[in-house]
Amino acid sequence: MLRRPRLVATDLDGTLLRSDGSVSDRTRAVWAATDEAGIETVLVTARPPRWLHDLSHVVGPRGVAICGNGAFVYEVAGRRLLETHCFEPGAVEAIVADLTAALPSVAFLAERASGPYLGPGYPDPHDDSLAEGAARGPVTGIAAEPVGKLLAVTDRLPLEEFLSTVEHVVGSRGHLHFSGAFGLAEINAPGVTKAVALERWATRLGIDAADVWAFGDMPNDLPMIRWAGVGWAVANAHPALLEAADRTCPGNDDDGVAAVLEQAIGQPA
Secondary structure, three states: OOOOOOEEEEOHHHHHOOOOOOOOHHHHHHHHHHHHOOOEEEEEOOOOHHHHHHHHHHHOOOOEEEEHHHOEEEEOOOOEEEEEOOOOOOHHHHHHHHHHHHOOOOEEEEEEOOEEEEOOOOOOOOOHHHHHHOEEOOHHHOOOOOEEEEEEEOOOOOHHHHHHHHHHHHHHHOEEEOOOOOOOEEEEOOOOOHHHHHHHHHHHHOOOHHHEEEEEOOHHHHHHHHHOOEEEEEOOOOHHHHHHOOEEEOOHHHOHHHHHHHHHHOOOO
16 A cells, blocks of 8 residues: 655646646546645646646645646745746857757747746747747747756657657757657756656655655656656556556546545545
8 A cells, every 4th residue: 555645746748737727626626625625735837837826726725736747936926036046147049059950940939937938930839828928039038047948849750759869969968758749849947847846846845755745748848757656657658658647547637647546535526
């Protein structure tokens, strides 16, 4: 029998959220009940901070989220950044130049503390918060302020070839993540991962890895799943997650995270 966790961390899209992006009543109720039972909770997502506002009713009044694959720690209710972990000066400019030379069709978006910056040719977003609040300009302005996460996209290459090329060009200058979002290559500063950010947050709370349960579904969740005392993959997860996880739970559309947490806190389904 598993020991009750002291901290529960979960990815959002494809894990806690259903495939249509919604949060079920069951999941919302047990997430709040888990916190009330004295177990710390934290969302750990590739999403930027602004994409957490619609989930403030889930996060709770004192909840935080680790965003941008570990680049930002965000107090959702107060809309306040607690931590930022960005590229060193000059690194983004060099990466952008080298990727552009290797892939002339590539376009970029930078996630920064002040909000997103869209370079030329970046696809028109279907996100009102991005469309209305984004800064836009030449690629030379993309790192005018520190960048937490750099997104790259092209429609000229198959996804696997694109990601392989990005990984080769970036090398040790950044950490390439893949969350399954729209064919994006997501690049963070070296050493910035969900696992590193979660470990830092757990340490701040005085909680060891052995007392952490982490849930995920995509390759960018792998470091977190491997670090946690118990790593959970939802049934719909990427094969790499299913292989690496300690445990598997029902899929996101079957409220798998909620089902596990109900058992952990002794709440009937």
